[in-house]
Amino acid sequence: xxxxxxxxxxxxxxxxxxxxxxxxxxxxxxxxxxxxxxxxxxxxxxxxxxxxxxxxxxxxxxxxxxxxxxxxxxxxxxxxxxxxxxxxxxxxxxxxxxxxxxxxxxxxxxxxxxxxxxxxxxxxxxxxxxxxxxxxxxxxxxxxxxxxxxxxxxxxxxxxxxxxxxxxxxxxxxxxxxxxxxxxxxxxxxxxxxxxxxxxxxxxxxxxxxxxxxxxxxxxxxxxxxxxxxxxxxxxxxxxxxxxxxxxxxxxxxxxxxxxxxxxxxxxxxxxxxxxxxxxxxxxxxxxxxxxxxxxxxxxxxxxxxxxxxxxxxxxxxxxxxxxxxxxxxxxxxxxxxxxxxxxxxxxxxxxxxxxxxxxxxxxxxxxxxxxxxxxxxxxxxxxxxxxxxxxxxxxxxxxxxxxxxxxxxxxxxxxxxxxxxxxxxxxxxxxxxxxxxxxxxxxxxxxxxx
Amino acid sequence: xxxxxxxxxxxxxxxxxxxxxxxxxxxxxxxxxxxxxxxxxxxxxxxxxxxxxxxxxxxxxxxxxxxxxxxxxxxxxxxxxxxxxxxxxxxxxxxxxxxxxxxxxxxxxxxxxxxxxxxxxxxxxxxxxxxxxxxxxxxxxxxxxxxxxxxxxxxxxxxxxxxxxxxxxxxxxxxxxxxxxxxxxxxxxxxxxxxxxxxxxxxxxxxxxxxxxxxxxxxxxxxxxxxxxxxxxxxxxxxxxxxxxxxxxxxxxxxxxxxxxxxxxxxxx
Numbered sequence: 184x185x186x187x188x189x190x191x192x193x194x195x196x197x198x199x200x201x202x203x204x205x206x207x208x209x210x211x212x213x214x215x216x217x218x219x220x221x222x223x224x225x226x227x228x229x230x231x232x233x234x235x236x237x238x239x240x241x242x243x244x245x246x247x248x249x250x251x252x253x254x255x256x257x258x259x260x261x262x263x264x265x266x267x268x269x270x271x272x273x274x275x276x277x278x279x280x281x282x283x284x285x286x287x288x289x290x291x292x293x294x295x296x297x298x299x300x301x302x303x304x305x306x307x308x309x310x311x312x313x314x315x316x317x318x319x320x321x322x323x324x325x326x327x328x329x330x331x332x333x334x335x336x337x338x339x340x341x342x343x344x345x346x347x348x349x350x351x352x353x354x355x356x357x358x359x360x361x362x363x364x365x366x367x368x369x370x371x372x373x374x375x376x377x378x379x380x381x382x383x384x385x386x387x388x389x390x391x392x393x394x395x396x397x398x399x400x401x402x403x404x405x406x407x408x409x410x411x412x413x414x415x416x417x418x419x420x421x422x423x424x425x426x427x428x429x430x431x432x433x434x435x436x437x438x439x440x441x442x443x444x445x446x447x448x449x450x451x452x453x454x455x456x457x458x459x460x461x462x463x464x465x466x467x468x469x470x471x472x473x474x475x476x477x478x479x480x481x482x483x484x485x486x487x488x489x490x491x492x493x494x495x496x497x498x499x500x501x502x503x504x505x506x507x508x509x510x511x512x513x514x515x516x517x518x519x520x521x522x523x524x525x526x527x528x529x530x531x532x533x534x535x536x537x538x539x540x541x542x543x544x545x546x547x548x549x550x551x552x553x554x555x556x557x558x559x560x561x562x563x564x565x566x567x568x569x570x571x572x573x574x575x576x577x578x579x580x581x582x583x584x585x586x587x588x589x590x591x592x593x594x595x596x597x598x599x600x601x602x603x604x605x606x607x608x609x610x611x612x613x614x615x616x617x618x619x620x621x622x623x624x625x626x627x628x629x630x631x632x633x634x
Numbered sequence: 635x636x637x638x639x640x641x642x643x644x645x646x647x648x649x650x651x652x653x654x655x656x657x658x659x660x661x662x663x664x665x666x667x668x669x670x671x672x673x674x675x676x677x678x679x680x681x682x683x684x685x686x687x688x689x690x691x692x693x694x695x696x697x698x699x700x701x702x703x704x705x706x707x708x709x710x711x712x713x714x715x716x717x718x719x720x721x722x723x724x725x726x727x728x729x730x731x732x733x734x735x736x737x738x739x740x741x742x743x744x745x746x747x748x749x750x751x752x753x754x755x756x757x758x759x760x761x762x763x764x765x766x767x768x769x770x771x772x773x774x775x776x777x778x779x780x781x782x783x784x785x786x787x788x789x790x791x792x793x794x795x796x797x798x799x800x801x802x803x804x805x806x807x808x809x810x811x812x813x814x815x816x817x818x819x820x821x822x823x824x825x826x827x828x829x830x831x832x833x834x835x836x837x838x839x840x841x842x843x844x845x846x847x848x849x850x851x852x853x854x855x856x857x858x859x860x861x862x863x864x865x866x867x868x869x870x871x872x873x874x875x876x877x878x879x880x881x882x883x884x885x886x887x888x889x890x891x892x893x894x895x896x897x898x899x900x901x902x903x
Contacts, residue, residue: 197901259900263736266897280734287731291659300651304735309647 435511
């Protein structure tokens, strides 16, 4: 049997026109240059390059990749909307694309009339669509509104009707692009059921989604695209693991860069009024706990750093188990927070503290050297403080680290809110911030099996 | 190109529902609905009758009664200007469709031409009523009325083909040059005065100007409309030949450009 979709060294380049094209003026084409020159592209953006794959009949084929990796372009090529720049694409069978549901609905006319028009656009004859109309209306669940103009529909109703039409076109190849993100829970389930039903009937499904869970659940094989190139093709678990890892690494790199920028801004000793001012008399130090009123960096980033700087924090970074600086971690990994400190004058009164927060200011954990039972002896010169959390059992998300050094009577020397930021990636489906290891035991009349 | 033209026939159902949608959507929500297709030209006739019969009097006998004379040219002109305006922006306004659904894009400008053509056809009974009244001498000079009126049918087809060609041409240009839309408004008003709508070609006395006006591809068409509707005269075969040639060339040129740029529409709109 011939495959449903065959792509051989498929490439797609978008033509991008230069500045003269930006306003698309006829004048610029008629005057100065010839019409042909004005229509010629000045720059080419490659959206897909050298992509080859085959999709067997009846296969559910997933496509994943970050934004701008060429997923949508690939779908539009398969749907026949765009023409490939080079390479071969063979699509065998009737394609129905769920690219934008309800595209072409006219707001002024009724849902029923729109269904007929949409059906005809998708390739049904008028007779076929008239015959399927009751079924489509029932599927959409819009019996009460079907004769109202579409402009009165909510966006959910709109999409439901669009989906209902698209699946009743009875395609051989169904192209699904991120449509399940809209509509309510019940409808999303119905969509998934319909897609599963399609698959059971031996139809080919071309599936693009950012919901990796869905892709893993539905797809037989997955194509992983990056920058328009094939990064991998094969088993969904394998591809998605690779994709997740890359996303985490990318996120880590971004955070590391942000971290460096942050440190530069906040450290910036030459511009800091605190560094320029002479030491303040003791009496005024309490007030100094608030950000200074002068034109300062702290004002630009309100309340991110305060304290009298008798001891200042000169740096903060995160290290993994092997001592490498990193800002993206997997749940359960070891994390070390390292703080570099320097006293203005030697002191014997100091406490180091750390806190981990979610971006919406929920404290995940906070502690200091006093709580953990250390007594300060002396701080004579620059040094580093490290605290290691051997297992960071946190859920997926971004977390902020606060670091501080203060006196035992809690006069802040240097409090730095959000000194670091890190990303945690967890495959654990459990809820909440904390992802501990679990062990279940069942006894008596309880019996369970593996899923 | 020929293959694409043939493919168009397979999509006639789409064509049909889109024209129906266009017509339905236009008057949805208005109290009088389809009557506006009739009422609009009637009101227009009243306005022109008032202006030219009361305010500007004393035109030549050949164009009398002037209200009817004007009306017989103005109706096909309205079709021309509204169809071209709609057709020019048809691809850009339906950009969402082009980017999401696979169908022959030429359907869109053609639907614009045909939908406006139907409005024109709806207005014809008003003109006929006017002609009947005119032949009874209600507007002063009696107008002849007779069989040459049936020439309106082939003229309708010819104007439709002509407009389709120009419409396709403008639609494909508008995708790449958005300013065609603005330019078109001005161009249409220039074209209006260059076309024998307000006057008859025979009224133009200066030979040089007349020679220039004849170059206007719409001039023979509107001359023919006038002969068929107002003067009730038969049009000579040679003139039919000219009309056919103009419509054919316009259609083939427009379609050729449209077809050549076809692949660029989903990306450029």
